[in-house]
Amino acid sequence: MASGTLRVAVVPGDGIGVEVVAEAVKALTAVADAAGKEVRLTPFDWGATRYLKTGVTLPPGSLELLSEGFDAILLGAMGDPRVPDNRHAADILLGMRFKLDLYVNYRPVRLFHEKLCPLKGARPEDVDFVVFRENTEGLYVMMGGHLKKDTPDEVATEIDVNTRKGVERIVRYAFEFAKARGKTQVVMADKSNVLIHAHDLWQRVFKSVAGEFPGIEARHLYVDNLALQIVRDPKQFQVIVTSNMFGDIVTDLAAALQGGLGMAASGNIHPGRVSLFEPVHGSSPPLAGKNVANPMGAILTAALMLEHLGWTEEAARLEAAVKWAVESDRTTADIGGRLGTREVGDAVADRLRA
Numbered sequence: 001m002a003s004g005t006l007r008v009a010v011v012p013g014d015g016i017g018v019e020v021v022a023e024a025v026k027a028l029t030a031v032a033d034a035a036g037k038e039v040r041l042t043p044f045d046w047g048a049t050r051y052l053k054t055g056v057t058l059p060p061g062s063l064e065l066l067s068e069g070f071d072a073i074l075l076g077a078m079g080d081p082r083v084p085d086n087r088h089a090a091d092i093l094l095g096m097r098f099k100l101d102l103y104v105n106y107r108p109v110r111l112f113h114e115k116l117c118p119l120k121g122a123r124p125e126d127v128d129f130v131v132f133r134e135n136t137e138g139l140y141v142m143m144g145g146h147l148k149k150d151t152p153d154e155v156a157t158e159i160d161v162n163t164r165k166g167v168e169r170i171v172r173y174a175f176e177f178a179k180a181r182g183k184t185q186v187v188m189a190d191k192s193n194v195l196i197h198a199h200d201l202w203q204r205v206f207k208s209v210a211g212e213f214p215g216i217e218a219r220h221l222y223v224d225n226l227a228l229q230i231v232r233d234p235k236q237f238q239v240i241v242t243s244n245m246f247g248d249i250v251t252d253l254a255a256a257l258q259g260g261l262g263m264a265a266s267g268n269i270h271p272g273r274v275s276l277f278e279p280v281h282g283s284s285p286p287l288a289g290k291n292v293a294n295p296m297g298a299i300l301t302a303a304l305m306l307e308h309l310g311w312t313e314e315a316a317r318l319e320a321a322v323k324w325a326v327e328s329d330r331t332t333a334d335i336g337g338r339l340g341t342r343e344v345g346d347a348v349a350d351r352l353r354a
């Protein structure tokens, strides 16, 4: 992996993705300049507009190009009302997750200031955990079908695919992360009381992998109880690991504790391979083009990317600049401020260059 120069593929995508990625790029450039390093950014116009114009979602050869030519991918968001079935989003975002085998969806949940948290009395030290969401199987594999479609007797199925290898590698990643970061507990959330086949596999794998990490408490919660516990007492959590669909739902809930989707960052990772970083939020068509979207999630996503690529100091500087902007109310309206998207990005970039 590169040290002084990083090669980043930038895919702004649709809607507010374009606006927030522009600010993340500003912050990345500023932090690299300040360190005398370089982030080489290559833009890709994949998204709804290109799809509508050309019929192409992810151009042929893209995945090879990304794997061979780049250290990481920074993506904004996919989704556009002009593509009602969201076909391009499935091809591009889920296509990269699946075909690049990015099996770890890493979503840190951190509160930068108590004023951002809807929970009474919650302080930053009370909301500080990570969610590892399995990212390549489960209910996302799009296996299934219709029988007697559009008739009163219609049957629709969606198959939940869970493989021993797939479950084991995400569970092991969670424990390894916990060990590396000095955490003392990993929570696995499933619905094994009802999904008696697939989540029985999760149970067995969790117990067996946990056995390799004697210093770390292995705790199980049913996912419905996890949702309740995250709201009731988030402080009890350090590391959570769960399936693809449950992770999707739980990380939106958790984002609410951080100040909303505008504050949440994520990485789609395969250790040692090109990985994809994107804010948790979507393209938000109603907010697009108005300079109102919160760019913090995208800037924090850039920080995750730098951390992943070994630029830990620069990642810490990006986070510190976001924290400073939050503390001094240099923020967009969704988290209580009065600035526009670009003005927040400028404030963060100026701080990084100061």
Ligand code: IPM
Pocket: 089, 093, 248, 280, 282
């Ligand atoms: C997310 C999003 C995606 C998902 C959508 C856009 C397909 O909600 O990254 O959490 O469900 O994974």
Ligand code: MG
Pocket: 248, 249, 252, 280
């Ligand atoms: Mg989601």
